[in-house]
Amino acid sequence: MLSALGVDATDEAVYRTLLDQPGWAVAGIAGHLAVTEAQVRTALDRLTELRLLRPKFSDSSVLRPVGLDVGVQILLARREEDVRRAQGELAAGQAAALEILEAQSAAAAGHRYEELPSIEQVQDRLERLARTCTRQLSSFHPGGAQPAAQLEASRPLDAELLARGVAMRTVYQDSVRNDQETLRYARWLTESGGRVRTAPVLPIRMVLFDDTAALLPVDPANTAAGAVQFSGAGVIAALRALHTAVWEQAVPFGVGPERESTGEELTGQERQLLRLLGAGLTDEGAARQLGIGVRTARRMMASLMQRLGARSRFEAGRLAERRGWLA
Missing domain, CATH: 1.10.10.10 (Winged helix-like DNA-binding domain superfamily/Winged helix DNA-binding domain)
Known part of the structure; x- marks a missing residue:
């Protein structure tokens, strides 16, 4: 007693x-x-x-x-x-x-521009900025399927942010819908109160904390090279506008990016593939931009050519433009 x-x-x-x-x-x-x-x-x-x-x-x-x-x-x-x-x-x-x-x-x-050359420094800075974030965390995650270890490392921080009432707006690429690990994480994120959308192509990997700081990779093609923290008001406003523009065009998680409501037999990913190849990118370059494998990109292009009745990629691009698919 x-x-x-x-x-x-x-x-x-x-x-x-x-x-x-x-x-x-x-x-x-x-x-x-x-x-x-x-x-x-x-x-x-x-x-x-x-x-x-x-x-x-x-x-x-x-x-x-x-x-x-x-x-x-x-x-x-x-x-x-x-x-x-x-x-x-x-x-x-x-x-x-x-x-x-x-x-x-x-x-x-x-210091409105600060380089973080090691993964450990980037992780420490992510945790520090997340703990001081009070309103909204917005992010882009290009590259398709996310590594399982990276997703698990993000879970405690994301759970803490959501528990504190921070609004989370996360954008992945459409290709993650074919990856079970990333799908499970996106499902957990939405069930916990976060908002998740997908887009065919994302401009760059980015995490934006409130209207105070943003982390971007030093080298977009090599995230292991470290990150850069920006904190200038002008840069943050521009990045916020970029995220908002992509977010408004992205498809909410739980709604498949299938054929659009206009009746066009074309997905956003297919539209972007046509645009990328039309801009002169190789199959490898277009696949990298879309976060998919080269074989997948080639299968998509073959399907598009068949649906258009085109005998070459050049003809497919011309027919797609004539139908308004690239507008």
């Missing part, structure tokens, strides 16, 4: 025994409680420290227990003092942490 006030079971048992039998010696208490005499002596020391045992007025060498009502008040006052001390330490810690964060924010304000 007294455990909530900081007294363990053995100490309480010794205390209550002395309340009932104040004249018992160590050996009698140990036999009654079926514990060792050493345990009883240790309990007597702790009870004395807690002021539940006091020397008798008539003989200071003999300890007497205070009454249970007085003992509870003593323990409660001690507990309240512990809580006040802990609150004071917490307040001091919070003040120190706030001072550190303010100093970092002031330093960051003077």
Whole structure:
């Protein structure tokens, strides 16, 4: 019963025994409680420290227990003092942490462009920016299927953001709809309160935190090369506008990017493939842009040529433009 006030079971048992039998010696208490005499002596020391045992007025060498009502008040006052001390330490810690964060924010304000050359630095910065994000986190994830390890590493941060009420707008490429790992993660994200959409092509990998900072890769073709943090108001506004424009054209997760409602027999991914090949990209380059395999891109093009009745890619492009598919 007294455990909530900081007294363990053995100490309480010794205390209550002395309340009932104040004249018992160590050996009698140990036999009654079926514990060792050493345990009883240790309990007597702790009870004395807690002021539940006091020397008798008539003989200071003999300890007497205070009454249970007085003992509870003593323990409660001690507990309240512990809580006040802990609150004071917490307040001091919070003040120190706030001072550190303010100093970092002031330093960051003077550096609107900062390179993070290692993956570890990028991960640390992602965590730091995520913990200070309060309103919205917007991101692009090009490259098709996302690595399973990367998805699992993102889950704790994403869960924390959503639990704090941060709005999340995530855009993947349409090709992730063929990857079970990424699909499962997107499903979890939407069920947890985030919003997910897909687009045929994404301009660059990007994570945008509120209207304060953005992380972009140093080399879009090699994410292992590190990232760059931007914090200038003009750059952030431009990136926010870019994300909004892509988001509005993207397809919500849960709605398949199948044939569009206009009656055209063409998906957004197929439209982008025609545009990319028409712009002079190779099959490999177009596949990379779409986040799909080269064989998949070639199968898509063969299907488009068959549907158009074209005998060459050049003719397919001309017929697609005539139908308005590339408008």
